[in-house]
Amino acid sequence: MVTIITELSKYAMILSLAIYTVLGFRLVRRNEAGKKAALWQQNVLMFGMQFLGNLTLYLSTENEKILLFYIAQLGAFILFLVLQRVIYPNADQLLNHNMLLLLSVGLLMLARLSFDKAARQAELAALAAVLTFVIPVIIRKSGRLRNLYWLYGAAGFGLLAVVFIAGSITHGAKLSITVYGITLQPSELVKVLFVFFVAGMLHEAVDFKRIVLTSALAAAHVLLLVMSKDLGAALIFFVTYLVMLYVASRQPFYFLGGLLAGSAAAWVAWKLFAHVQTRVLAWSDPFSVIDKEGYQIAQSLFAIGTGGWFGLGINQGMPYKIPVVEQDFIFSAIAEEMGILFALLLIFIYLSSFYMILNIAIVLKDSYYKLVAVGLGTLMIFQVFLSIGGVTKFIPSTGVTLPFVSYGGSSLLGSFLIWSVIQGMYLKRSDEVTKVEREADEEKAKKEKKSKQSKQS
Template sequence: MTDLIVELSKYLMTLLFAFYTYECFSSFRGKLTPEKRAKIFKRQMCLMYLIHLDAFLAIYAVTDDIRMILFYVVQAAFIAVTISSYRLVYGRASGLLINNMCMLLMIGFIMITRLSFDKAIRQFAIAVGAMVCSLIIPVLIQKVRFLRKMPWLYAAAGIIGLLAVLAFGITSSGAKISISLAGISVQPSEFVKIIFVFFVACMLYENTDLKHVCIATVLAAVHVLILVLSRDLGGALIFFVTYLVMLYVATRKLFYFAGGLLTGCIAAVVAYQLFSHVRVRVLAWQDPLSRIENEGYQICQSLFAIGTGGWFGMGLYQGMPEKIPVVEQDFIFSAIAEEMGGIFAICLLMVCISCFLMFFNVAMQMKEQFYKLIALGLGTVYGFQVFLTVGGVTKFIPSTGVTLPLVSYGGSSLFSTMIMFAVVQGLYIRRQDEGAANERKNAAPPRRRKTGFDEDVETFS
């Protein structure tokens, strides 16, 4: 009976998630009325809850552990409160961003619960704290005006945070990426990414002459260099690409972008020569099967998992994702592909792409260059991180040890990504408020005032 429940569950989850993904892209149609768009988001919420329920019924059927049911109820209540809070506090919030954030969180909860119940509890607790903080951020984006006037504070905070990791960081897999605070492991670079975007936006939104560009480039290079010295090359790559994209959009000079790419290629060759763990990852990427006993083991197990899952997956608890080292963090996409299936994994990737498109859509709609650059920078950070994660586990590129935002286990990554979504949500609300104000202004009825000639003259407010 258990096998039948798990088998039916995987097909139902795939079907429901395919419909959810279709609705993501349906919401981008330009001629939709607000009522039709609202109906799309309601259907998404229904599909989300059905996927969540289906998965936890399968988990309970296999484990026969009442804690799974209780954990499911708490998670469902958390998602309901998150969606309701955003809609009550911010009436103009983006339904797509809210739904996708919650959908990705749910998938993460499902897979981490299957892999490690204790880690799932910790991940959930961090998500609750992050949600409370993220509810405050949109109003700050709307009300606080001095955010654009602190470039040196952003630069100092970012550099000090990265230097702290370089000096006191814990070495993991050959890189220093986290520090321990009161027994809690924190990865500062996850938060510095957001600060870095604000710094670059502050430097380039008003003035893009050579002097400003040189100063911004030097300080950005300091961030990247510290990450390289810490051997956090995945993080360094995200910072580097984000700066290049923001610089190009701010200046519209292809020379800067091309020069940056050339510099990055040279730096990659130098890193290959200097760092042994970089050579190990490149060799594992080139021919993992010939090195399956050592450096190629992780990527081989990832490819085996993805291949074993096929289109519809093995079903929850029917695969062997635990054979992949650090599967909850860097390789959770492989575990999802194995047990939930290739179609489900592709839909997950498409949902991430819809988030990326929404970030860029907000950037294009913002009138002020400062906010436009922030949305663009955060969108680049998010999209490139997804690319690095999925590309690494599928052997498209060498593995960089980067987590899948909102899905992978990791408190710092989860917290920082929810902050990013909240910042973009704040920008979206700001743009909606500006549009509504303009509509009210244009639609205001004429009023009459008396003139010195005792005749009525129409004026418009």
């Protein structure tokens, strides 16, 4: 009976996610009149997938903690959606749905791999969710944020410098610092500060002198990350800056020049750093060094290939054979047990979110917040590219986590922070639209009043 439920549930979950994804792309373009029903359908599909996944995991493990964990998730998700509707009725519900869906998939897979880590991740998610109620109102109401860009730059550079000097080494790179027993990865916070800093610099001016100054300061951030051997974060910072520079200046020359400089820097890093050479070797031919350097990526490819299009079913695979599977390689575990189709649909969830963020950026009138939205959207989607590209051998592994899905407090906090700022952007856009409509109504009322007065006279 358990085998039958496991087999049927994986097909039901793939079908539900496919319908959810199609609704997501349609919601981006649909007018307000048609959104309510589609959003309700997404809710039903999301909670249905959550129920099926946790039910399957419980039946295969007979661990009662899974049931309690599911009930706690369900209550927290419903409470979150209700509070969001009450506090921010004009917030973008599609972004909230996508965030919760990705989080639910991550918690399900973590509960299958390590229940203790899943419980810890859920606790951190509950704390980080507070940001989604605080940050949007700050973005929406505060008009002075753009004036503090030097503070953002100094704070971000300072945090990266602390990691470089006193950070602890993980897998050959200085990634984190420990304060009062709490381990933090500051680069996750600095990413957001970096976007606000660059947006402030390029919002004021885009002449050659300002671009040179901004590029030098951005390069200083990247150089610190390279010196700390956190090359995944360095690449994210670099690409995000190039995209923001292009959007601000509209000069392809800067973008192409940056790509050439980045390619040269990547070659130098490959020559200088032994762990970069190891990752390139593991990427180029993992099976020739499967006993050492290529073991992780080889096991990842085995897992994805074993799962096939429809997966083996939850708790039916062997994802624990992949080292650090809960963090860097969780996408492989999802593909093995939930199927390649399910994993591909998750990518489309990220793409629909990115599409929504670009829509927000396009319609925002304020050029500063437009740059912020573009920068944060680039951060999110490029991180997804690096994470999935690394585990599928499309590019060398960079040790980058998958937003909302991978295990890690700093990564989860950074993802919630980005989502919160984007919601603030959306609310700001709604305010702009409301203001334009109100001004149009006032202008129309004035014209009607003048017309009546002229008729009476």
